[in-house]
Every structure is written in C-alpha cells, then in structure tokens.
Amino acid sequence: MEKTVEDQKPTESAISRVFTRIGGVLLAPESTYQQVIANKISFWEPLIIVLLLIGVQTAVVVSFCYRAVTAIAESLSSITGAIPLGFFSFFAVIAFIGVILVTLVVWTLVALIAHIIARHIFNGQGSFGQLMKLYGYSTIPWSLQILGTVLFGVSWVLWPMLVFFHIVALFWIVTLMSIAVRQNYNIDAGKAFIASFVGPMTVWLIITGILWAWIWFTISSLTGGVV
Amino acid sequence: MTSARTILGWVFVAILLIGGVYAAVSPILQPIRFPKISLPWIITEADSIIDHYSLVREINSSSSIKHVTLNVSVMFGALNLLFLDSPSLVCEASFRRNISMSALNTSYTETSGEHAAVRLHGKVGELNLTLGKNYQYDGVLDVRIGGMVVELGENSNISRLMLSIRYFGGLFMTVKNEASFEQIDMNLNIGGILLTVDAESLKKDGIINAGVNIGGYSMSVDVDTEKIGVRLNSTVDIGSLTIAHSSFTGSATKTQCYVETTDYTHATNHLNINAVVGLGGGTIQETQPYQFLGRNS
Structure with missing residues (x-):
C-alpha cells in the first residue's frame, strides 16, 4: 500500500477525483485518508457513498425477498388461492427507511465510541466529524458484499462466493476503520485497532448481554422460575 | 497508480x-x-x-x-x-x-x-x-381434527347428542328460538367452543355439557329471562373464568362459577350449562365477541 500523500492533478474533473478517492481507499488508504483530511473533503461525499451502498444492497435483498415470496405464493396458490402481494411495496419502503436509519445510527455510534477511546483514553488528536467522514469511506469494500449478493441471486450455487465476499468485506472494513482512526488521531496501530474494533465490540457485547439477561429474567419470571 | x-x-x-x-x-x-x-x-x-x-x-x-x-x-x-x-x-x-x-x-x-x-x-x-x-335424533357427531358448526332452531328435535372434536379444532353451536333438545354433550380436546344462545323461548328444558381439555369456551346468552332460565355451572382447572353478563347472578371465583339468570326458578323452560375446562378459560357475555372462521353470523 502506498504511504505517501499524492497530490491530485488539477486537470482531473471532480467526478474523476471522487473515483480516484474511492479507488484510493481500497488501494492506498493511509495516503487517501491523509488527503481527505488535508483537502477538507465535504461530508456529503462519504454520506452519499454510504447511502448508495446500503440503498443498493437493500434493493438487491428486497428484490430477492420479492422473488422468494412470489415463488412461495405461487407454489401455495392451489391451497391458499391468489395471495395479494400489494403489501410488499410497503415492506420495501419500511425496509429502506429502517436500514438507512439503522446504518446512520450505527455509523455514528461506532465512530463515537472510537472517538472517545482514541481521544480521551489514548490522548489522540483529531475531530469526531473527520472520523465520521473517514468511516464513511471505510464502508467502500461493502460493494463486495453487493457483488456477492447479486451472484447469489443469479445462481444459488454461488453461495460460497457470497460467504467469501462477506468475510473479505468485513475484514477489509475493520482494517480501513483502524487505519482511519490511526490517521485521524495520530496514534499507533494497536491503539487504533482497540479504539475502532475492540471498543465498539465490547460495547456491543455488553448491550447484547444485558438484552439477553433481560429476556432471560422476563421468561423466568413468567414461568415462575422454571427456566 | x-x-x-x-x-x-x-x-x-x-x-x-x-x-x-x-x-x-x-x-x-x-x-x-x-x-x-x-x-x-x-x-x-x-x-x-x-x-x-x-x-x-x-x-x-x-x-x-x-x-x-x-x-x-x-x-x-x-x-x-x-x-x-x-x-x-x-x-x-x-x-x-x-x-x-x-x-x-x-x-x-x-x-x-x-x-x-x-x-x-x-x-x-x-x-x-x-x-x-x-324425527327425534340422538347419537354422536365426531370430528377428529377440524371444526363443527351446529345450529339448533325451531325444527330441531334432539334427545341426546354428543358433539366431539377428538384431537383439536373448534366447535360452534347456536341455540335459536324454539329449539328442542334434552341433552347436548360437547367434548373438545384442544381448541375452543363458541356457544351462542339467542332465543326468546325453548320447547323444553335442556342441558348442555361442555368439556374442553386445553382451550376454552366463549358463551353468549341473549334470552328472555322470564321464558328461559339459564344456569351456568363451570370450573377451570388452570386458567380463569370471566362473567361479563348483567343478567347473571350467583357466585363466581376465578376458577369456578355457579350463576344463573334472574327469575331462573320461575322461567318457563330451563337451560342448564355445565362447562369444564382443563387448561384455559371461559367467558360468558351478552354478545359473542368471536366468530367461527368462515362464518358470518
């Protein structure tokens, strides 16, 4: 991976510069992140990238669900009669809104946890807004997941590709987030990894643990302590 | 690059x-x-x-x-x-x-x-x-799994009839005006009984015995209490009973009730309902809040 900050040619069009940055995140994330910080790139760019990624991914998944539900409805039509599928457009709208909201919330929370750890525990220097931007760019490998889902949709036998792309995308995103934290706060790689991955995962595990404990106690109290 | x-x-x-x-x-x-x-x-x-x-x-x-x-x-x-x-x-x-x-x-x-x-x-x-x-009818109507709908009106003439859902399902019975029956036994293993008594008068005294192992019954009674005296004697092993009918008086606990319509003693005809539920519940009210699937009335 390149480690130098490359000056972008002034002759490049704006759209070309965006594509270069996107490719740069994948090929040379450190220099690209430094460039994003140095050039004070607008927050709109990573936001649009994230919205496009989750929008397309949701569209592919909803489309797949629609195909599956239509097939099931047709398969059962001799028993149930024609099942109206008008509700599906409502489901699609809810899915889009829900996924966008959840993504924005998760994006903010993960960045916030990393910011708190990097800034206040490891005494790094950097702003939360800048980290949000870099985290937005860090989601670019998620396009592999979209590719995997499309391949799976084309033929079910390609499911290993989906799994492979999913794993690669996740590892890549985690790596990019660590690099983003390191570049943004100027801390070492180990601390950046703790701030970007271990911290949010710990919070996630605590929340999940509390939730399961609550479910457990609720069921236990309902069954009079049998469970 | x-x-x-x-x-x-x-x-x-x-x-x-x-x-x-x-x-x-x-x-x-x-x-x-x-x-x-x-x-x-x-x-x-x-x-x-x-x-x-x-x-x-x-x-x-x-x-x-x-x-x-x-x-x-x-x-x-x-x-x-x-x-x-x-x-x-x-x-x-x-x-x-x-x-x-x-x-x-x-x-x-x-x-x-x-x-x-x-x-x-x-x-x-x-x-x-x-x-x-x-003709006067007696005997057994039995469904292993499924539903049964019985309507007793002015043309009915039953001495003793058993209605049974052997495994699971639903049983919906309506007693209408001038119905004539001596005894109806309803047995249901798992499911629900809907009993609707909607009559001004009956031709004779009748008994309805209802038994549900798991599930419950919902009973609606809309009668002229001077002509038909309705008595409900019911128990629930695990669950509860709900008496939500203003015409019924008597004693009722969560799992046991013995209630009857006002003027029961002086009513022209009597309808005695004995209902036993194992696990579940029972309700009695003026109008039926539930409908049997596929049935509009």
Whole structure:
C-alpha cells in the first residue's frame, strides 16, 4: 500500500477525483485518508457513498425477498388461492427507511465510541466529524458484499462466493476503520485497532448481554422460575 | 497508480449499477419457481367432488320410523349440522372432498319398528348434514381434527347428542328460538367452543355439557329471562373464568362459577350449562365477541 500523500492533478474533473478517492481507499488508504483530511473533503461525499451502498444492497435483498415470496405464493396458490402481494411495496419502503436509519445510527455510534477511546483514553488528536467522514469511506469494500449478493441471486450455487465476499468485506472494513482512526488521531496501530474494533465490540457485547439477561429474567419470571 | 485508483473507483460504481439494475430486473427476468404444492386434504374448486346421500320417508325409509340414531364422523375437515322445515326428510348429507380422497361411507339400518340408525363416515372433507323436523335424533357427531358448526332452531328435535372434536379444532353451536333438545354433550380436546344462545323461548328444558381439555369456551346468552332460565355451572382447572353478563347472578371465583339468570326458578323452560375446562378459560357475555372462521353470523 502506498504511504505517501499524492497530490491530485488539477486537470482531473471532480467526478474523476471522487473515483480516484474511492479507488484510493481500497488501494492506498493511509495516503487517501491523509488527503481527505488535508483537502477538507465535504461530508456529503462519504454520506452519499454510504447511502448508495446500503440503498443498493437493500434493493438487491428486497428484490430477492420479492422473488422468494412470489415463488412461495405461487407454489401455495392451489391451497391458499391468489395471495395479494400489494403489501410488499410497503415492506420495501419500511425496509429502506429502517436500514438507512439503522446504518446512520450505527455509523455514528461506532465512530463515537472510537472517538472517545482514541481521544480521551489514548490522548489522540483529531475531530469526531473527520472520523465520521473517514468511516464513511471505510464502508467502500461493502460493494463486495453487493457483488456477492447479486451472484447469489443469479445462481444459488454461488453461495460460497457470497460467504467469501462477506468475510473479505468485513475484514477489509475493520482494517480501513483502524487505519482511519490511526490517521485521524495520530496514534499507533494497536491503539487504533482497540479504539475502532475492540471498543465498539465490547460495547456491543455488553448491550447484547444485558438484552439477553433481560429476556432471560422476563421468561423466568413468567414461568415462575422454571427456566 | 492514480489511474488504477480511478479504474477501481469506476469498478465500485459499476458494482453499484449492476446491483441496482439487477434488483430492478431480476423479479421479471429471473423469477424463482418452486414446485406447486397441493395437499389432498385441501379442497380446491378444480379438484373437488361432492357425494350426496339422502334418506326420505317412504322413498328409502319406512314411515314407522320416529327415532334416528346418528353415528357421523369426519376424520379431518368440517361437519355442519342444520335442521330444516322438511317433514319427510330423515337425513341428507353432502360431502365435499378432494377427488383423490375416499368417498363418504354410508349405511342405514332400521333396528326396530320406530328406530333407525344412520352411519356416515368421511375421511377428509366437509360434511353438511341436514336433518328433518319430524324425527327425534340422538347419537354422536365426531370430528377428529377440524371444526363443527351446529345450529339448533325451531325444527330441531334432539334427545341426546354428543358433539366431539377428538384431537383439536373448534366447535360452534347456536341455540335459536324454539329449539328442542334434552341433552347436548360437547367434548373438545384442544381448541375452543363458541356457544351462542339467542332465543326468546325453548320447547323444553335442556342441558348442555361442555368439556374442553386445553382451550376454552366463549358463551353468549341473549334470552328472555322470564321464558328461559339459564344456569351456568363451570370450573377451570388452570386458567380463569370471566362473567361479563348483567343478567347473571350467583357466585363466581376465578376458577369456578355457579350463576344463573334472574327469575331462573320461575322461567318457563330451563337451560342448564355445565362447562369444564382443563387448561384455559371461559367467558360468558351478552354478545359473542368471536366468530367461527368462515362464518358470518
């Protein structure tokens, strides 16, 4: 991976510069992140990238669900009669809104946890807004997941590709987030990894643990302590 | 390297475009197909057939018959019982089934001068049983899994009839004006009983015994309390009872009740209902809050 900050040619069009940055995140994330910080790139760019990624991914998944539900409805039509599928457009709208909201919330929370750890525990220097931007760019490998889902949709036998792309995308995103934290706060790689991955995962595990404990106690109290 | 980055940027956009286009066109160009599922016990218009059976006085039943013992069973499906204002009708049955399932098995015997026995056995389907007004009926109506709808009106004349859902299902019975029955026993293993008493008067005193192992009953009573005195004696082993009827007075706890309509003692006729529930509950109210599936009234 390149480690130098490359000056972008002034002759490049704006759209070309965006594509270069996107490719740069994948090929040379450190220099690209430094460039994003140095050039004070607008927050709109990573936001649009994230919205496009989750929008397309949701569209592919909803489309797949629609195909599956239509097939099931047709398969059962001799028993149930024609099942109206008008509700599906409502489901699609809810899915889009829900996924966008959840993504924005998760994006903010993960960045916030990393910011708190990097800034206040490891005494790094950097702003939360800048980290949000870099985290937005860090989601670019998620396009592999979209590719995997499309391949799976084309033929079910390609499911290993989906799994492979999913794993690669996740590892890549985690790596990019660590690099983003390191570049943004100027801390070492180990601390950046703790701030970007271990911290949010710990919070996630605590929340999940509390939730399961609550479910457990609720069921236990309902069954009079049998469970 | 900058050009490689730009190319990779284009690849990223291309993946998004492919994803978007694929999401839009795949439901049309690449629909998923599953094999059509058809269950023999589900009857559709295309593969349904109806077996008819009827017994009419002086056509295929002797005129001396006065009492008819019914032994009717359906293994899986529905059984509907209705009384018609038809003096010569002994019994009429129509059995709607899937063409691949076995037909209604019937037999009729005249056991003595005034007694006859009708046996109807269907495996899977919907049996509509219609009885006439000039005969007194007793016997058993049995469904293993499914539902039973019974309507007792002015043409009904029952001495003792057992309605049974052996495994699970629902039982819906309506007692209407001028109904005549001595005893109805309703047994249900798992499911619910809906009993609607909507009558100004009855021809004679009657008893309804209802037993549910798991599930419950919902009873609605709308009667002229001077003409019909209704008494409910009910217990629930695990669960609760709800008495939500202003015309009923008596003692009621969460699991036990003994209530009757005002003027029960002086009412012209009496309807005594004994209901036992194992696990579940029971309610009594003025109007039925639930509907039997596929039934509008």
